[in-house]
Amino acid sequence: MNTRNRIYVIITLSIAILFLIIAIVQSQIDSFSAITKMTEEEVKNFLSGYLAGFPKPWE
Amino acid sequence: MTKNKEKNITLSLRPITNHKIRIVRIITQLVIFSLLNGLIFGLARVSLILPIEYPTGGPFSTVWSGFEALQYGLTIFTFPYLVIAIFGLFGAVAGKTTCGWACPMGLFQDLFSYIPIKKKKVSKPTEKSLRSFAVFIIIFALVFSLVIGISYNKNGAAAKDAYGIWGNIPYSVLDPVATIFATLFYYLKWGIQAETLGAEMGDWKFWFIARIIFLAIILILITLYPRAYCRWFCPTGYILGFFNRFSLFGLKINKNRCPTGCNKCEKACPVQVPILDYDKNITHPNCTNCGECIDACPEGALKIGFRF
Numbered sequence: 001m002n003t004r005n006r007i008y009v010i011i012t013l014s015i016a017i018l019f020l021i022i023a024i025v026q027s028q029i030d031s032f033s034a035i036t037k038m039t040e041e042e043v044k045n046f047l048s049g050y051l052a053g054f055p056k057p058w059e
Numbered sequence: 060m061t062k063n064k065e066k067n068i069t070l071s072l073r074p075i076t077n078h079k080i081r082i083v084r085i086i087t088q089l090v091i092f093s094l095l096n097g098l099i100f101g102l103a104r105v106s107l108i109l110p111i112e113y114p115t116g117g118p119f120s121t122v123w124s125g126f127e128a129l130q131y132g133l134t135i136f137t138f139p140y141l142v143i144a145i146f147g148l149f150g151a152v153a154g155k156t157t158c159g160w161a162c163p164m165g166l167f168q169d170l171f172s173y174i175p176i177k178k179k180k181v182s183k184p185t186e187k188s189l190r191s192f193a194v195f196i197i198i199f200a201l202v203f204s205l206v207i208g209i210s211y212n213k214n215g216a217a218a219k220d221a222y223g224i225w226g227n228i229p230y231s232v233l234d235p236v237a238t239i240f241a242t243l244f245y246y247l248k249w250g251i252q253a254e255t256l257g258a259e260m261g262d263w264k265f266w267f268i269a270r271i272i273f274l275a276i277i278l279i280l281i282t283l284y285p286r287a288y289c290r291w292f293c294p295t296g297y298i299l300g301f302f303n304r305f306s307l308f309g310l311k312i313n314k315n316r317c318p319t320g321c322n323k324c325e326k327a328c329p330v331q332v333p334i335l336d337y338d339k340n341i342t343h344p345n346c347t348n349c350g351e352c353i354d355a356c357p358e359g360a361l362k363i364g365f366r367f
Binding site for chain 1: 140141143144145146147148150151152302304305306307340366367
């Protein structure tokens with residue numbers, strides 16, 4: 001492989017990894033916005049799995 | 060054991076020992092095909108995008124096809140970061156290896172290539188011209204998806220619905236891979252009912268017949284010209300083939316071990332790569348790293364590996 005092709009590989013991998021990070025961050029932003037838009041009832045349902053067996057302060 | 064018996068056993072084993080890579084490749088293809096149809100075995104669908112030709116809407120499909128995800132991303136006016144990243148990573152690391160070792164359509168074409176009919180070859184200029192079909196499919200699918208995406212962005216989901224069967228993944232309406240692995244399955248299972256699928260598909264008869272005709276043409280071509288769909292029509296293959304010229308993983312030829320230039324490698328190559336034209340790395344956009352040339356070479360001049 002010559003130097004030009006090495007540069008192409010490095011540039012392609014860099015762009016791909018950058019886009020992968022952007023895609024992951026974007027999905028996290030979407031998940032966060034979905035969580036922050038939850039209603040009180042939805043939050044309670046969401047937390048019920050973690051709180052099973054413990055006293056629930058809102059009850 | 061007598062010498063004759065030993066000789067007979069060696070002779071009977073010769074075809075297997077001469078096709079070591081082919082056997083490993085077929086096993087790999089079958090395992091990956093089973094995983095891609097994992098719903099049969101109780102696996103779940105996962106949000107994984109792979110650069111292969113397999114319909115995402117297939118009855119047992121577990122992953123997203125890269126080119127379908129690319130179109131779908133554009134139809135909802137989203138920049139497809141993840142799909143570009145996947146194509147870039149797979150392409151830069153392995154070139155077109157996924158076409159030869161993982162793609163279900165590749166496996167299907169390989170099975171068709173075993174039909175005992177004399178295979179035909181095309182000249183280099185014709186090969187180059189025929190590859191423009193894939194360019195046309197890519198441009199058509201992406202531009203159409205973008206147009207749908209722009210109207211979706213302006214007028215919402217109703218505008219997208221107006222495109223009917225073309226609204227989500229435009230190329231899937233004619234895609235022969237979708238016809239084989241999804242449409243025909245659904246058609247054979249349920250038929251097309253006017254109130255459900257028929258209504259959804261609009262003028263379904265016309266497009267159903269059109270896609271069957273396109274599939275028939277592809278089946279004839281892949282029987283006569285091995286991997287014809289891969290070489291001339293496949294959008295995923297064309298995109299990955301672009302990366303072949305500088306991919307990290309690929310075929311290498313040692314010209315010092317090839318004094319006679321017997322040409323067995325080129326005869327064995329299913330995608331007509333002019334292997335002997337290359338001095339070191341084989342970077343032809345058709346090469347799927349299938350390894351048929353390695354099996355065919357009596358001098359051991361070819362090998363597959365990293366070439367940074």
